[in-house]
Amino acid sequence: MFNNFVYQNPVKILFGKGQIAQLSKQIPADAKILLTYGGGSIFQNGVYEQVKTALEGRNIVEFGGIEANPTYETLMQAVELGRKEGITFLLAVGGGSVLDGTKFIAAAIPFEGEDAWQIVTGKEKYKTAIPLGAVLTLPATGSEMNYYAVISKKSTHEKKGMGGPLVYPKFSILDPETTYSLPPRQIANGIADAFTHVMEQYMTYPVDAQIQDRFAESVIQTLIEVAPKTLENPTDYEARANFMWAATVALNGWIGLGVPQDWATHQIGHEITAFHGVDHARTLAVVLPHLLQYKKADKRAKLIQYAKRVWNLSGTDDELVAGAIQKTGEFYESLGLPIKASEYGVNKETIEKIKQRFVERGMNFGEKADITPEVVAEILEMSIA
Amino acid sequence: MFNNFVYQNPVKILFGKGQIAQLSKQIPADAKILLTYGGGSIFQNGVYEQVKTALEGRNIVEFGGIEANPTYETLMQAVELGRKEGITFLLAVGGGSVLDGTKFIAAAIPFEGEDAWQIVTGKEKYKTAIPLGAVLTLPATGSEMNYYAVISKKSTHEKKGMGGPLVYPKFSILDPETTYSLPPRQIANGIADAFTHVMEQYMTYPVDAQIQDRFAESVIQTLIEVAPKTLENPTDYEARANFMWAATVALNGWIGLGVPQDWATHQIGHEITAFHGVDHARTLAVVLPHLLQYKKADKRAKLIQYAKRVWNLSGTDDELVAGAIQKTGEFYESLGLPIKASEYGVNKETIEKIKQRFVERGMNFGEKADITPEVVAEILEMSIA
Numbered sequence: 001m002f003n004n005f006v007y008q009n010p011v012k013i014l015f016g017k018g019q020i021a022q023l024s025k026q027i028p029a030d031a032k033i034l035l036t037y038g039g040g041s042i043f044q045n046g047v048y049e050q051v052k053t054a055l056e057g058r059n060i061v062e063f064g065g066i067e068a069n070p071t072y073e074t075l076m077q078a079v080e081l082g083r084k085e086g087i088t089f090l091l092a093v094g095g096g097s098v099l100d101g102t103k104f105i106a107a108a109i110p111f112e113g114e115d116a117w118q119i120v121t122g123k124e125k126y127k128t129a130i131p132l133g134a135v136l137t138l139p140a141t142g143s144e145m146n147y148y149a150v151i152s153k154k155s156t157h158e159k160k161g162m163g164g165p166l167v168y169p170k171f172s173i174l175d176p177e178t179t180y181s182l183p184p185r186q187i188a189n190g191i192a193d194a195f196t197h198v199m200e201q202y203m204t205y206p207v208d209a210q211i212q213d214r215f216a217e218s219v220i221q222t223l224i225e226v227a228p229k230t231l232e233n234p235t236d237y238e239a240r241a242n243f244m245w246a247a248t249v250a251l252n253g254w255i256g257l258g259v260p261q262d263w264a265t266h267q268i269g270h271e272i273t274a275f276h277g278v279d280h281a282r283t284l285a286v287v288l289p290h291l292l293q294y295k296k297a298d299k300r301a302k303l304i305q306y307a308k309r310v311w312n313l314s315g316t317d318d319e320l321v322a323g324a325i326q327k328t329g330e331f332y333e334s335l336g337l338p339i340k341a342s343e344y345g346v347n348k349e350t351i352e353k354i355k356q357r358f359v360e361r362g363m364n365f366g367e368k369a370d371i372t373p374e375v376v377a378e379i380l381e382m383s384i385a
Numbered sequence: 386m387f388n389n390f391v392y393q394n395p396v397k398i399l400f401g402k403g404q405i406a407q408l409s410k411q412i413p414a415d416a417k418i419l420l421t422y423g424g425g426s427i428f429q430n431g432v433y434e435q436v437k438t439a440l441e442g443r444n445i446v447e448f449g450g451i452e453a454n455p456t457y458e459t460l461m462q463a464v465e466l467g468r469k470e471g472i473t474f475l476l477a478v479g480g481g482s483v484l485d486g487t488k489f490i491a492a493a494i495p496f497e498g499e500d501a502w503q504i505v506t507g508k509e510k511y512k513t514a515i516p517l518g519a520v521l522t523l524p525a526t527g528s529e530m531n532y533y534a535v536i537s538k539k540s541t542h543e544k545k546g547m548g549g550p551l552v553y554p555k556f557s558i559l560d561p562e563t564t565y566s567l568p569p570r571q572i573a574n575g576i577a578d579a580f581t582h583v584m585e586q587y588m589t590y591p592v593d594a595q596i597q598d599r600f601a602e603s604v605i606q607t608l609i610e611v612a613p614k615t616l617e618n619p620t621d622y623e624a625r626a627n628f629m630w631a632a633t634v635a636l637n638g639w640i641g642l643g644v645p646q647d648w649a650t651h652q653i654g655h656e657i658t659a660f661h662g663v664d665h666a667r668t669l670a671v672v673l674p675h676l677l678q679y680k681k682a683d684k685r686a687k688l689i690q691y692a693k694r695v696w697n698l699s700g701t702d703d704e705l706v707a708g709a710i711q712k713t714g715e716f717y718e719s720l721g722l723p724i725k726a727s728e729y730g731v732n733k734e735t736i737e738k739i740k741q742r743f744v745e746r747g748m749n750f751g752e753k754a755d756i757t758p759e760v761v762a763e764i765l766e767m768s769i770a
Contacts, residue, residue, distance in 0.1 A: 001623065002401070002561075002622060002623045002626035002627065003401065004400060004401025004402060004403075004404065005398075005400050005401065006397070006398065006399050006400070007397070007398040007400070008395070008396070008397035008398070009394075010393070010395045011393070012391070012392070012393035013390075013391065013392040013393070014391050015389060015390050015391070015392070015642070015643070016387070016388065016389025016390065016643070017389060018389075019389065176387075208623040208626075208627065209627075210607045210610065210611070210627045210631075211603060211604065211607055211627065211630050211631055211634060214599075214600075214602075214603030214604075214606060214607060215599075215600055215603055217599075217603075218596060218599030218600055218602075218603055219596065219599075221599060222595045222596055222599060225595065226595070237387060238386065238387045238593040241387035241593075242387065242593065242594075242595045242596065245596050245642075246595075246596055249596055254639065257400070257630075258400070258401070
């Protein structure tokens with residue numbers, strides 16, 4: 001079985017040293033630009049200066065303060081500003097949260113419905129979007145080369161995915177040097193995030209998709225190889241560049257064509273962030289190893305393949321399965337990410353709330369849609385045991 | 386060193402069984418379509434019927450007879466027809482030659498210069514092109530997901546590459562079942578062609594591009610694994626599908642981002658085709674093993690990497706280099722492709738003519754631009770020894 005697929009990804013990538021200087025050519029000359037950013041690190045690391053220099057003489061309005069796990073509440077302020085100023089192009093400068101938030105802004109500015117949150121729930125369709133581009137400063141989410149965004153709503157503790165071809169960035173600029181000043185914690189999170197993106201698309205069951213499987217293994221192997229290097233030496237350009245490109249291809253569609261995908265780890269993780277404010281990547285580290293343990297019978301063939309091809313393990317099939325799960329947990333731990341949700345204060349009470357949230361959603365998750373609310377609770381209980 | 390790169394590839398891929406039925410939605414409703422094809426195999430394998438059924442009621446003109454190594458002379462007939470009929474969309478149905486030829490037609494129809502051959506030589510720029518789409522029936526060249534084309538001129542025995550973003554297909558439909566009836570020789574040629582495309586981008590010198598290298602190794606490994614399966618059992622869908630997708634990603638840009646590229650094997654091979662009419666892929670098989678032997682000092686690091694990672698060889702570095710070259714030759718031979726140019730009647734006289742052709746071009750080839758006309762002759766002499 002080799003599944004049918006449809007693929008198209010129009011994002012232009014400008015990768016490498018000094019590419020921010022190409023910015024002006026990527027944005028229409030008459031554009032009224034809204035430059036969006038996060039907590040202000042772009043003022044410390046020189047990226048803001050580079051962007052302003054590249055766009056000298058252009059018509060730019062700025063909106064800062066997009067937070068990690070960008071919220072509907074904050075983003076709607078940008079939407080109002082964008083409408084008021086007649087913005088025609090959005091330039092996201094920052095990490096995945098700024099990019100994700102800017103995708104929402106792009107769809108929400110021209111949205112004519114009453115409640116723009118329905119763009120996120122999917123209950124209302126948006127039919128157009130303001131074009132956007134990005135200068136990525138934090139490799140992690142892959143948002144720079146896909147059309148997904150995850151948006152949170154503070155008032156209801158919700159965190160949901162949205163997307164669609166209208167919010168593909170027109171271009172993304174990736175200069176590894178802009179990431180040199182990032183705190184090690186963010187790099188570690190980014191590696192864990194990219195690693196988990198691959199696992200969500202790879203660690204399911206085999207469908208004879210050899211290119212996709214080999215590519216997925218390639219990305220994981222690269223992340224494993226560069227992780228210690230780039231954490232120890234942030235200005236090792238080659239290590240940082242390989243990490244940055246690995247994080248992009250982990251979620252730009254290439255490895256996921258026609259293959260079953262899981263994504264239950266992300267769904268569960270989102271709820272941990274919603275209730276405990278834990279960094280996104282850190283929630284993945286506390287879910288995936290236990291999810292693999294719980295689902296090891298269903299994922300057996302792929303766990304064995306992964307043990308051999310990624311971790312070069314040998315032994316009986318049972319040993320390979322156990323080894324694959326252990327190596328996965330150890331990899332997160334090597335990055336400084338605990339694999340126990342209890343470390344973040346998740347307890348039986350939270351688990352009950354999260355379970356209830358899944359009951360309300362009324363659907364199951366995972367590649368076989370068998371991650372029920374009860375299973376979610378069991379996995380989380382393993383994670384606080 | 387990790388080189389800067391710019392990447393954008395807008396081609397939409399529809400892959401798998403029955404995807405030809407999606408054709409109508411991919412082409413504007415009011416299009417006047419020129420359907421281009423080759424020697425007529427599409428009438429035997431059912432593809433013509435599928436295409437016509439999918440496009441029932443649409444305005445279609447047909448142009449058949451595009452030959453392997455498509456010629457300027459033939460293609461200009463299609464250009465005249467297209468101009469006369471006011472064609473607004475081109476649909477290439479066939480293999481790489483039909484696709485390549487159709488890219489030329491797309492650029493030539495609106496071309497206002499006096500001599501459309503100058504599009505191929507690059508001496509005149511084309512500023513617009515008729516949009517094109519493709520139904521691929523022969524995996525090999527990768528033309529379905531890139532903007533390259535190779536066009537021959539009968540009158541002067543020339544064979545040259547052209548390309549550019551204007552001639553990207555808008556879409557390509559790849560249904561592995563359409564390839565079931567292909568003669569084994571064409572499948573063998575296709576595997577050799579795709580394999581060589583990867584080698585041209587991979588077998589140079591290391592630049593720390595880990596994702597690109599792992600992806601290249603992934604494609605080669607997949608081709609090695611599926612080659613005997615798909616040759617023995619043409620209707621093994623999974624093997625054919627993996628081969629088909631491998632051939633596309635071998636030359637759609639993904640593995641070549643920011644890496645040095647060789648392409649001397651192709652340049653030399655083109656001349657062998659031009660003078661002796663040898664199948665394109667077969668010319669590659671008689672050049673690459675000898676080129677690797679000649680350039681083994683320069684390519685040493687990559688040959689060792691390839692020996693270990695692709696062929697799982699072990700031994701001293703010298704043994705790995707020798708083993709890598711031997712395995713490459715044996716792979717072509719396993720497909721039924723000889724690695725001696727003498728098998729096709731290439732002799733000292735032809736070599737002198739080819740050398741002269743390279744002298745006239747006035748440039749060197751290869752990743753270090755050190756494949757001079759003299760080196761070309763030496764490589765070819767190894768191939769007839």
